[in-house]
Amino acid sequence: MGPIVPLFEIPEELNLLIAFLIGLGFGFTLEQAGFSSSRKLAGMFYGYDITVLKVFFTAAITGMLGLLFLNYFGLIDMSLVYLNEYYMTSAIIGGIIMGAGFIIGGFCPGTSVCAAAIGKIDAMYFIGGGLVGIFLFGETYTWWEKLYNANYLGMVKLSDSIGVSDGILALIVIVAAVMMFWIGEMAEKKFKREDISNEI
Amino acid sequence: MKSKYKGMNARMILSAIIVCFGMVAAILPQKQNSSVQLDAQQLLYEIQLKNHVVSVDEMADAIINNDPYYQLIDLRSPEEFAAYNLPGSLNIPFDKLFTPEWAPYIDQVARKNVFYSNGSTLANEAWMLTRQKGMKNNYILEGGLNNWISTILTPTAPESTVGDEAINSFQARLGARQYFSGEGAASASSANNAPRKPVPAKKKTKVAGGCS
Amino acid sequence: MKTKGNTYMNPYLAGFLLGLVLLASFYLTGRGLGASGAVKSVVVSSVATVAEGHAMSSPFYSKYLEGDQKPMKAWLVLEVFGVLIGGFISGAVSGRLNFKLEKSPKITNKKRIMMALIGGALFGFGSQLGRGCTSGAALTGMAVMSLAGYVTMMAIFGTAFALAYFFRKNWI
Numbered sequence: 001m002g003p004i005v006p007l008f009e010i011p012e013e014l015n016l017l018i019a020f021l022i023g024l025g026f027g028f029t030l031e032q033a034g035f036s037s038s039r040k041l042a043g044m045f046y047g048y049d050i051t052v053l054k055v056f057f058t059a060a061i062t063g064m065l066g067l068l069f070l071n072y073f074g075l076i077d078m079s080l081v082y083l084n085e086y087y088m089t090s091a092i093i094g095g096i097i098m099g100a101g102f103i104i105g106g107f108c109p110g111t112s113v114c115a116a117a118i119g120k121i122d123a124m125y126f127i128g129g130g131l132v133g134i135f136l137f138g139e140t141y142t143w144w145e146k147l148y149n150a151n152y153l154g155m156v157k158l159s160d161s162i163g164v165s166d167g168i169l170a171l172i173v174i175v176a177a178v179m180m181f182w183i184g185e186m187a188e189k190k191f192k193r194e195d196i197s198n199e200i
Numbered sequence: 201m202k203s204k205y206k207g208m209n210a211r212m213i214l215s216a217i218i219v220c221f222g223m224v225a226a227i228l229p230q231k232q233n234s235s236v237q238l239d240a241q242q243l244l245y246e247i248q249l250k251n252h253v254v255s256v257d258e259m260a261d262a263i264i265n266n267d268p269y270y271q272l273i274d275l276r277s278p279e280e281f282a283a284y285n286l287p288g289s290l291n292i293p294f295d296k297l298f299t300p301e302w303a304p305y306i307d308q309v310a311r312k313n314v315f316y317s318n319g320s321t322l323a324n325e326a327w328m329l330t331r332q333k334g335m336k337n338n339y340i341l342e343g344g345l346n347n348w349i350s351t352i353l354t355p356t357a358p359e360s361t362v363g364d365e366a367i368n369s370f371q372a373r374l375g376a377r378q379y380f381s382g383e384g385a386a387s388a389s390s391a392n393n394a395p396r397k398p399v400p401a402k403k404k405t406k407v408a409g410g411c412s
Numbered sequence: 413m414k415t416k417g418n419t420y421m422n423p424y425l426a427g428f429l430l431g432l433v434l435l436a437s438f439y440l441t442g443r444g445l446g447a448s449g450a451v452k453s454v455v456v457s458s459v460a461t462v463a464e465g466h467a468m469s470s471p472f473y474s475k476y477l478e479g480d481q482k483p484m485k486a487w488l489v490l491e492v493f494g495v496l497i498g499g500f501i502s503g504a505v506s507g508r509l510n511f512k513l514e515k516s517p518k519i520t521n522k523k524r525i526m527m528a529l530i531g532g533a534l535f536g537f538g539s540q541l542g543r544g545c546t547s548g549a550a551l552t553g554m555a556v557m558s559l560a561g562y563v564t565m566m567a568i569f570g571t572a573f574a575l576a577y578f579f580r581k582n583w584i
Contacts, residue, residue, distance in 0.1 A: 001233065001235050002438075002439040002440070002442075003438065003439060003440060003441055003442030004439065004440050004441070005440060005441045005442065006441070006442050007235050015441065015487065016487065016490045017490075018440050018441060019441075019487045019488070019490035019491040019494065020490045020491065020493060020494040020497075021494060022433060022436060022437045022440070022441075022445070022491055022494060023490065023491035023492055023493060023494020023495045023496075023497075023498060024494040024495075024497055024498040024501075025429075025432075025433040025436070025494075025498060026430070026433050026445055026491070026494065026495050026498060026547075027494060027495035027496060027497065027498025027499035027500075027501075027502065028498035028499065028501060028502045029421075029426050029429045029430040029433060029498075029502075030430070030495070030498075030499060030502075031498070031499040031502035031503055031506075031508075032420060032421040032426050032429075032502050032506070033420060033421055033423055033426030033427070033430070034418070034420035034421075034423075034426075036499060036503065036508070037418075037514060038514050038515075038528075038583075039514055039515075039516070039583055040420075042582070042583040043583075044572075045572050045573055045576035045583075046576060046580065046583060046584050048584070051420070051423045054423035054424055054427055055423050055424075055426050055427040055430060056427065056546075056550075056551065057427065058423070058424050058426075058427025058428055058430075058431060059427045059428070059430035059431040059434060059551060059555075060431070060551055060554040060555050061218065061431065062427065062428050062430075062431020062432060062434070062435065063431045063434040063435050063438065063444070063551075063552075063554075063555030064554065064555045064556075064557065065221055065222070065225055066431065066432070066435035066438075067435065067438060067555060067556065068225045068228070069225070070435075070438075070439065071231065071233060072228050072231065074233050075233075075439075076233065076438070076439060077233045077234060077235035077236075078232065078233065079232070079234065080235065080442045081438055081442045081443075081556060082442060082443045082444065082552075082556070083556050083558050084543070084544065084549060084552070084553040084556070084558040084560040084561055085543065085560060086558065086559050086560035086563070087543065087560075088563070090541045090542055090543065091542050091543070091549070091560050091563045091564050091567070092563060092567050093538075093541060093542070093567075094538045094539065094540070094541035094542020094543070094564065094567070095538070095542050095549075095563065095564045095565075095566070095567020095568045095570075095571065096538070096567050096568075096571045097534050097535075097537055097538030097541065097542075098534070098535050098538035098539060098542060098545065098546070098564075098567070098568045098571075099538075099567060099568040099569065099570065099571025099572040099574075099575070100531075100534050100538075100571055100572075100575055101530075101531045101532065101533070101534030101535030101536075101537075101538055102531070102535065102546075102568060102571075102572045103531075103571075103572040103575045103576055103579050104527050104530055104531035104534060104575075104579055104582070105527060105528050105529075105530065105531015105532050105534070105535060106514075106527075106528065106531060106582070106583070107528075107531070107532070107535075108447070108535060108545055108546040108547070108568075109447035109448040109451055109535060109536075109539060109545045109546070109547070110445070110447035110492075110495060110545065110546065110547040111546075112532070113447060113492055113495045113496055113499065114495055114496075114498075114499035115499070116496070116499075117495075117496045117497070117498075117499035117500040117503060118499060118500060118502075118503030118508050118509050118510075119503075119509055119510050119511040119512060120512055120513075120514060121511060121512065121513040121525075122513050122514055122515065122524055122525065122528045123528070125525050125528035125529050125532065126528040126529070126531060126532035126535075127451070127532060128529060128532060129528060129529040129530060129531060129532020129533040129534075129535075129536065130448070130451050130532040130533065130535055130536035130539075131451060131454065131455055131532075131536065132529070132532070132533045132536065133532060133533035133534060133535065133536025133537035133538075133539075133540075134448075134451055134452050134455045134536040134537070134539070134540055135455050135459070135536075136533065136536075136537060137472070137536070137537045137540040137541065138455060138456070138459065138470065138472045138473055138540075139470075141470065141471060141472035142471065144541060145471065147541070148541060153559070155558065156558065156559040156560070157556075157557045157558060157559060158557050158558065158559045158561075158562050159557050161559050165226070165230045166225075166230055166557060167225040167226040167227065167228050167230065168226045169557055170222055170225040170226065170557075171219075171222035171223060171225060171226040173222075173554075174218055174219055174221070174222035175219060175222065178215045178218065178219060181215075182211075182215075185211075193584065196584065200418065200514070214424070
């Protein structure tokens with residue numbers, strides 16, 4: 001039964017090797033999908049390229065369904081899988097700040113590392129900015145501490161908070177994603193930008 | 201035109217497949233696996249293996265050698281315990297097994313706990329309960345005190361036709377008997393009775409995750 | 413090739429593969445993917461090296477320095493190192509390795525660099541407040557169906573859509 005590392009007392013070195021290999025797969029697929037291009041990422045918000053939506057939701061659905069089936073067949077102990085803690089205020093405000101960073105900078109931390117790896121100079125500056133941003137947060141932490149810890153609601157699952165089973169939530173997310181894919185592909189035709197698509 | 205139609209078709213099929221997966225997921229009953237609790241099948245298998253049984257000879261040997269790895273646990277009532285107990289044993293009455301005071305002694309990793317009572321029923325039940333909860337390092341004394349008395353304290357000589365092994369174990373039992381009924385018995389039981397601090401088993405911990 | 417742009421993997425296939433990587437991470441380690449945590453580790457260890465006393469007295473840095481936690485050896489750092497190498501391999505395989513500053517022709521290089529720095533700083537700051545970035549909070553959080561994951565995802569993408577109009581010159 002999984003997860004393997006916390007259950008079977010895997011040595012730290014092997015755990016770090018696993019981390020490296022998972023990162024390798026993560027970076028490879030991100031780059032193959034085109035997440036190493038800021039204009040491709042930004043295309044999501046102008047409709048000319050919705051790769052972000054397609055990749056992001058397909059990955060989330062694959063992971064979600066995979067976990068559901070692993071759990072159903074008794075292959076994973078979900079109580080040992082990390083569930084993000086929900087601090088309502090900081091999740092929303094942090095998300096808003098990240099959204100602004102996304103549209104201004106054109107990357108998110110994962111994609112910027114991947115883009116810097118193939119030589120994108122804007123991504124390297126983005127990482128530099130990220131270091132500064134985290135440093136600023138660390139230095140001014142006491143100002144935000146209250147906000148950071150406000151409205152703690154615990155490790156809540158969306159399915160529990162809206163009162164449906166995990167499987168039904170998965171179905172809802174899938175139907176929503178399929179509809180978004182269709183709308184998005186129509187948008188890609190409507191807002192087509194040959195000039196940009198040829199460049200990225 | 202034809203290629204466009206084909207593209208539409210593939211999209212329809214893929215959408216249908218993924219929605220079907222979602223429907224299957226929605227129909228499946230929700231369940232919670234626990235990596236810690238053993239299911240009945242696994243428990244049955246372990247009972248049949250009999251790896252959880254410590255023979256009285258092994259135990260006698262451990263007591264004589266003052267082996268710190270073994271921790272005898274008497275499951276009987278304090279009165280019974282006071283009347284008679286094995287040297288170095290700790291009294292945890294059966295109904296107090298999972299109380300905060302004693303739970304750390306049965307859910308630990310440093311020692312081999314050996315449960316005993318008069319017969320073997322109580323020890324067996326205690327072992328099953330702890331094993332079901334996923335605890336390790338608990339064992340039972342084969343046959344309990346009754347077996348201990350009949351085998352170690354009043355050994356009977358084997359028939360002369362049996363092999364060397366039985367003769368040897370009889371010799372060992374004779375030695376053990378001398379130890380437990382002679383001078384050594386008193387000193388051993390008084391010296392070892394203070395409970396040693398347990399080393400708690402690793403708790404089932406949440407893994408760190410996310411980006412924080 | 414130059415006029416037709418780069419050929420990338422089919423996005424749905426790429427998403428499926430990314431989902432499998434995510435699933436492997438859950439099955440093997442019980443945690444999903446992450447990125448901003450590694451950047452934080454770099455910041456924390458740099459601060460601790462330059463000014464140890466300051467780092468230990470700060471409630472933020474000391475959280476990650478207590479006990480025998482070594483931030484640079486942490487899981488996420490190795491994972492992000494893997495992202496770097498994995499991205500490089502992919503770029504090499506598909507012939508995309510070259511130094512390039514990507515931007516809309518309407519803005520200068522200097523402006524793009526400023527924007528990347530500001531965007532990065534905002535993302536870095538936000539990821540600390542929001543306890544994770546697009547990978548750690550949104551993607552991973554969505555796969556485990558955590559409320560935090562969905563809320564963070566909607567806040568990120570909602571804000572980016574809402575602000576898209578004001579920054580259109582940067583991109584189109």
